[in-house]
Amino acid sequence: MEDDDDQVVITNADIAAAKRDWQLARNRGELPERIDAAYDVYRRLVSAQAQQIADTFRATGTLRSDQG
Numbered sequence: 001m002e003d004d005d006d007q008v009v010i011t012n013a014d015i016a017a018a019k020r021d022w023q024l025a026r027n028r029g030e031l032p033e034r035i036d037a038a039y040d041v042y043r044r045l046v047s048a049q050a051q052q053i054a055d056t057f058r059a060t061g062t063l064r065s066d067q068g
Contacts, residue, residue: 010049018042 022038057063 010045010052012049015042015045015049018045 018038018041022035022042025035025038053063
């Protein structure tokens with residue numbers, strides 16, 4: 001059985017920060033590897049948050065205020 005206390009919650013603020021990091025890397029002309037890594041973090045966070053939203057909705061029928 002999973003312990004909810006160990007769960008990491010991805011918030012809209014986390015997504016926004018990762019997006020800003022990726023955009024800054026791109027706009028500053030950083031190395032392609034750095035840009036790709038920043039985008040990958042952003043993409044993974046969006047995907048993880050989408051899964052959390054779906055899991056929360058399936059479990060409760062409602063959404064958290066900071067998730068969507």
